[in-house]
Amino acid sequence: MQPKSVKILVVGPAWVGDMVMAQSLFITLKNTHPACQIDVLAPAWSLALMARMPEVNEAIAMPFGHGQFNFFERVKLGQTLQAKAYDQTILLPNSWKSALIPFFAKIPVRTGYVGECRWGLLNDARRLDKTLLTMTVQRFVALGLSATASLPPAYPPPKLSIQPEQQHAVIEKFQLSAFFTQDTDVDADAMTPKANQPILALCPGAEYGEAKRWPVAYYADVAKQKRAEGWQVWLFGSEKDKATSAEINQQAGDVCVDFTSRTSLAEAVDLMSLVTAVVSNDSGLMHVAAALDKKLVALYGSSDPRFTPPLNDKADILSLNLACSPCFKRVCPLGHTACLTGLKPDAVLTVL
16 A cells, blocks of 8 residues: 655745755655655745755745735635645744644644744644754754654755756856866766866855854955965855955955856856855855755854754864854944954865
């Protein structure tokens, strides 16, 4: 007899890094219920990430922006989703409003942390013990297990799946064919950097705030040094990082290929799958690099590497562990950001 295909709706998080870490939950669900169908309701920007997660059956775009309430629209969306007949929903956000859609979809098992007094909306409400579940990924994965499961849980690392045709598409679009050769030992269509020209990706942005951003001059120093060693250096970021990347490139002597604000998220992921190593602030792209199994140098200032580390054995985590950090502030409350300015380029170059 074939096992029953349990249908699960996951309400996804609103940040890139959290969405990458949510794949650990999806993998856990598949390991526990191999025949399960996982649909994910999440912001539209995240659909590109989920298209690279083979565990996800369908990604459904959340039509509301971050922070928007839209009560009646959430009710209508929930009623629309009733037709999908989900067996369970797992809510990764802790907000009250995020629980409305599954409630009105009449999903029989609604799992999530108590959050904002959600007792009436959840019927599998879990209490979050932050001293036991110290990492975000543990908190996500625990919701995919029974309420009596042993905690903290083991968590499989995220693993984004990039197809050769996706790599070829970005190589062609951005005219990069001179940098690559076909890796016939792995896959006749796989592309890898030429042996004499490895590629370093720099990710100088951090959506949360400047207290997570390593100094521009330090990134420029790393770019100059690696370029002198024969590496290509690529810059990645969103429109908000455009000025920062331009300044890094200018200080480095215009030696970088700057993809900042030139790519979609999907294209940035596919391009990053082609690089040799990555240097990044604690950001969404850091988690993308980890999920692509890249050699990674992760730079931590105001945030805590024990809470949201890159889930990759190849990652070197650099943090000064000052008495004032982690403060989790967007801007340094002491005005010096010593947790990052004290982390010198040589420390990064040593482990690259």
